[in-house]
Amino acid sequence: MSTLITNIAELMTQDAEHRVLRDAAVVIEGERISWLGPAAGAPAADEAVDAGGRALLPGWVDSHTHLIFAGDRTAEFEARMAGESYSAGGIAVTTGATRSTSDFELTRLAMGRIAEAVSQGTTYLETKTGYGLDVENEARSARIASTVADEVTYLGAHLVPAGMDAEDYTELVCGPMLAAVRPYVRWADVFCEQGAFNEDQSRRVLQACKDAGLGLRVHGNQLGEGPGVRLAVEFGAASVDHVNYLSAADIDALAGSWSGWEDAGGTGSQVAGARWTGQRGTVATCLPACDLSTRQPLAPGRELLDAGVQLALASNCNPGTSYTSSMAFCVTTAVLQMRLSVHEAVRAATYGGALALGRESGKDVDGERAVGSIAVGHRADLHLLNAPSATHLAYRPGIPLTRAVWRAGVRAR
Numbered sequence: 001m002s003t004l005i006t007n008i009a010e011l012m013t014q015d016a017e018h019r020v021l022r023d024a025a026v027v028i029e030g031e032r033i034s035w036l037g038p039a040a041g042a043p044a045a046d047e048a049v050d051a052g053g054r055a056l057l058p059g060w061v062d063s064h065t066h067l068i069f070a071g072d073r074t075a076e077f078e079a080r081m082a083g084e085s086y087s088a089g090g091i092a093v094t095t096g097a098t099r100s101t102s103d104f105e106l107t108r109l110a111m112g113r114i115a116e117a118v119s120q121g122t123t124y125l126e127t128k129t130g131y132g133l134d135v136e137n138e139a140r141s142a143r144i145a146s147t148v149a150d151e152v153t154y155l156g157a158h159l160v161p162a163g164m165d166a167e168d169y170t171e172l173v174c175g176p177m178l179a180a181v182r183p184y185v186r187w188a189d190v191f192c193e194q195g196a197f198n199e200d201q202s203r204r205v206l207q208a209c210k211d212a213g214l215g216l217r218v219h220g221n222q223l224g225e226g227p228g229v230r231l232a233v234e235f236g237a238a239s240v241d242h243v244n245y246l247s248a249a250d251i252d253a254l255a256g257s258w259s260g261w262e263d264a265g266g267t268g269s270q271v272a273g274a275r276w277t278g279q280r281g282t283v284a285t286c287l288p289a290c291d292l293s294t295r296q297p298l299a300p301g302r303e304l305l306d307a308g309v310q311l312a313l314a315s316n317c318n319p320g321t322s323y324t325s326s327m328a329f330c331v332t333t334a335v336l337q338m339r340l341s342v343h344e345a346v347r348a349a350t351y352g353g354a355l356a357l358g359r360e361s362g363k364d365v366d367g368e369r370a371v372g373s374i375a376v377g378h379r380a381d382l383h384l385l386n387a388p389s390a391t392h393l394a395y396r397p398g399i400p401l402t403r404a405v406w407r408a409g410v411r412a413r
C-alpha cells in the first residue's frame with residue numbers, strides 16, 4: 001500500500017542538509033518514506049492525499065516523559081503558583097498513588113496520555129519508570145512502559161523513598177532493582193540534584209547501569225548548578241535533561257562532547273539517508289514546559305546552540321512539574337522565549353529528540369528505521385499542520401495546528 005501526500009507548501013525535512021522544499025510531495029510505502037521531491041514530479045501511488053498547501057514536518061520525537069503514574073498533584077501546582085518552590089519531594093505523592101493502582105489501570109492511563117500526544121503530532125516517544133521506587137513496582141512500571149512506549153528508561157534513582165537510607169537505596173537501585181527491570185528497558189537515568197541523588201550516588205548508578213549494557217541519560221542542573229552535566233559527559237550519556245543552571249565549564253563540556261561530530265555537510269561516512277557516524281556527544285535536552293510550570297529560568301538553549309551543542313526539546317510530561325504532552329507548546333516557547341528560530345526549534349523537537357534517543361539514523365529496515373527527519377528509507381512519521389508554514393507554530397501560539405499524523409506509515413489522526 002502506498003500513499004502520495006501532495007500539494008505540500010512547505011516540506012521541512014530536518015534531514016542531513018536541513019532542506020526545506022516548496023511545492024513538494026512525499027510518498028509512503030508501508031512504514032517507510034519511499035520518495036520525496038517536487039510535487040510536479042511525484043510518482044503515482046495507491047492513494048493520494050491533498051495537503052491543500054499546508055506544511056509537513058517530521059512527527060515530534062518526545063525524548064523525555066514520565067507517563068507510568070496514577071494520581072493528581074493539582075494542589076502542589078496551586079501551591080507553586082501561590083509562591084512555593086518546587087522540590088523533588090512531590091515524587092513521593094505520585095509514588096503512593098502509583099503503587100496502589102492496578103496494572104490494567106496504569107496501562108490504560110499511559111495509553112490515554114500517549115493517544116493525547118499522538119493526536120498532537122508526536123510519533124515517537126520515550127517514557128520512564130520512577131514512580132515505583134521498590135523492586136516490584138519499578139519492574140512493573142518498566143514492563144507496562146515497554147508495552148506502550150517506543151523507548152523505556154529505568155529511573156529507579158528518582159527519589160530516595162521515605163524511611164530508606166540513601167546509601168541502602170542506591171545499592172538496591174544498582175543491584176536487585178536493576179536486574180528486575182533489565183529485560184524491559186534500553187536506557188537508565190538518574191535525578192542528580194540536591195534532594196535527590198548526590199554525585200557519588202549518581203556515579204554509582206550510572207556505572208552499574210552502563211555495566212548492565214544500558215544507554216545513559218541524566219536529569220541534571222534543574223534546580224541549581226551541580227555535577228549532573230559533568231557526569232553525563234564523563235559517562236558518555238546520550239542526553240542530559242533540564243540544564244537550567246549551567247556554568248561556563250558545563251557548556252564547554254557539552255560542546256566538547258560534539259567536537260568529533262559533523263552534522264549536515266560533514267565529509268565523513270554518510271550513507272544514503274543516514275547521518276554522519278562520527279563520535280557523538282551528549283545532547284542537551286531542554287524542557288520549557290517544565291521550566292514554566294516550576295517557575296525556573298528557561299534553559300539557555302540559544303547559548304547552547306551557539307556553542308555547538310546538539311539540542312533536543314521534550315515535553316517532560318509528568319504529574320508534578322510538566323503536565324502536558326504538547327510538543328507544539330515547547331516549540332512555541334523555544335521560539336518566543338528562548339530565541340531559537342522556528343527551524344531550530346522544530347529541529348530540536350524532531351531530529352534532536354531522535355539524536356537524544358540514538359534513533360536519528362538506522363539500518364532503514366522495519367523496526368530499525370531512522371526517526372525525526374524526512375528522508376527516503378526513514379520511518380514514515382509525518383505531521384501535517386493546519387497552516388502553510390511551520391512559522392505558524394510560533395506566530396499563532398496556543399492554536400491547535402495538527403491536521404493529520406502518520407505514525408510508521410499508518411494514519412494516526
Ligand SMILES: N=CN[C@@H](CCC(=O)O)C(=O)O
Binds near residue numbers: 094
Ligand atoms: N526532575 C525530576 N523528575 C521530574 C519530576 C517528577 C515529579 O515531580 O513528579 C522532572 O523531570 O521534572
Ligand SMILES: [Zn+2]
Binds near residue numbers: 064219
Ligand atoms: Zn523528567
